[in-house]
Amino acid sequence: MKDEIRRYLAIVGKDLRVEFRTRExxxxxxLFALLLVVIFAFAFLSxxxxxxxxxxxxxxxxxxxxxTVGQNRLFDRERENDCLWSLLLSPAAPSxxxxxxxxxxxxxxxxxxxxTIVLILVFFDLQITDPLSFVAxxxxxxxxxxxxxxxxxxxxxxxxxxxxxxxxxxxxxxxPVVIAGVKVTAVAVGAPVVEDVDTWLxxxxxxxxxxxxxxxxxxxxxxxx
Amino acid sequence: xxxxxxxxxGIGYGLTVAAAGMLATAIYxxxxxxxxxxxxxxxxxIFYFHVGSAINMLLSFAVCxxxxxxxxxxxxxRPHWAGIADAVGVATAEVGVTLGAIVLVTGxxxxxxxxxxxxxxxxxxxxxxxxxxxxxxxxxxxAFAGSDRFGRGVAAGLSILGIPAVYFIHFAxxxxxxxxxxxxxxxxxxxxxxxxxxxxxxxxxxxxxxxxAWLRILTERERRQLDALYLEVDRRSE
Numbered sequence: 001m002k003d004e005i006r007r008y009l010a011i012v013g014k015d016l017r018v019e020f021r022t023r024e025x026x027x028x029x030x031l032f033a034l035l036l037v038v039i040f041a042f043a044f045l046s047x048x049x050x051x052x053x054x055x056x057x058x059x060x061x062x063x064x065x066x067x068t069v070g071q072n073r074l075f076d077r078e079r080e081n082d083c084l085w086s087l088l089l090s091p092a093a094p095s096x097x098x099x100x101x102x103x104x105x106x107x108x109x110x111x112x113x114x115x116t117i118v119l120i121l122v123f124f125d126l127q128i129t130d131p132l133s134f135v136a137x138x139x140x141x142x143x144x145x146x147x148x149x150x151x152x153x154x155x156x157x158x159x160x161x162x163x164x165x166x167x168x169x170x171x172x173x174x175x176p177v178v179i180a181g182v183k184v185t186a187v188a189v190g191a192p193v194v195e196d197v198d199t200w201l202x203x204x205x206x207x208x209x210x211x212x213x214x215x216x217x218x219x220x221x222x223x224x225x
Numbered sequence: 226x227x228x229x230x231x232x233x234x235g236i237g238y239g240l241t242v243a244a245a246g247m248l249a250t251a252i253y254x255x256x257x258x259x260x261x262x263x264x265x266x267x268x269x270x271i272f273y274f275h276v277g278s279a280i281n282m283l284l285s286f287a288v289c290x291x292x293x294x295x296x297x298x299x300x301x302x303r304p305h306w307a308g309i310a311d312a313v314g315v316a317t318a319e320v321g322v323t324l325g326a327i328v329l330v331t332g333x334x335x336x337x338x339x340x341x342x343x344x345x346x347x348x349x350x351x352x353x354x355x356x357x358x359x360x361x362x363x364x365x366x367x368a369f370a371g372s373d374r375f376g377r378g379v380a381a382g383l384s385i386l387g388i389p390a391v392y393f394i395h396f397a398x399x400x401x402x403x404x405x406x407x408x409x410x411x412x413x414x415x416x417x418x419x420x421x422x423x424x425x426x427x428x429x430x431x432x433x434x435x436x437x438a439w440l441r442i443l444t445e446r447e448r449r450q451l452d453a454l455y456l457e458v459d460r461r462s463e
Contacts, residue, residue: 156379221300
């Protein structure tokens, strides 16, 4: 167990170190997300007073699109020189490799989302009245996106059409996450809705737990199939 | 694999004939035995095919997921069984898409007459749409992610992941409706004639789906045999 944790940290550390030196994923996805926000502003911002209605949707669509772009790049370095197979041949268990890659993915996604969401709040003049549940929904939602996205990004690493296939496969599964995220965010920005925030947060936590177990179990099987 | 092929084809013909007979009986029962519903009128007849397809769509979805599970668990150890599981997976997915298309065409047609609108984000309708989209994604993977072990493995993974996904989607869309008026489902089939027509429709759609799936599995098997023969020719000509 101790060894596995060491290997897990080694793989996460490797990914973060390479990323902070090249800034490939962070720079491109953050810029993409910021551009999305600008586009959304031009598309929707006709009446500032209504921004609380569509603001939550904009937050989550931006998160979803920009995260997908990042997930498509996640295994780029593993593809060269068949690095993923080397990782799987190492003493690390497949589940350790998977969780390490998913952790790195969630870290990149959250780092990208901080400036993006600040920009959304400024551009759309939104006030977060309930920051705790908003942050919780973002964290839980990102874990969900990260687990499923990492699984299929790894499996589609060598597919010719992976850029389109990844969202085709993941978005139907992401639908509950987006619904829950938008609901919690709507309450957090004070939109005129009646929602039970705790139920939605528990829903997201349950989603993370179930899919955590399923994706870890599937990754080991799918790479060996 | 060629051995016992004619028996399998015979079962395919048998299923097709049974499906055709059952469909004819169901149509007879729906239009001539079951009484016309008092409030909805003749448009209620579409319900028999709509719900019959929906039930069998969910069934093919479940079989597809089980085939995926079987494919990933027996995996490389027993290539023969893995091949069968894989063929069952692709066959049930394609049948599921066909049934899903029936559900999503008959649903709006009926909704237009019964509720006055083509589409409502009613939980059951939304769930059918999401299951349909998951099936389409599965087929996209089969078509474009490569027909090798890798492509099949990732498709099988999606079919398994689909089960918890459908559960969570179901919960989320039920609550998502929120303030919208809940459409009360016309559950009570009061007349025995209606219940008979409904049972026959479900059975007919089941046989229809089973016949299609069975024939599709046979086609898939033939395709594999052809591939194997090509490889054999290649090997011998070297």
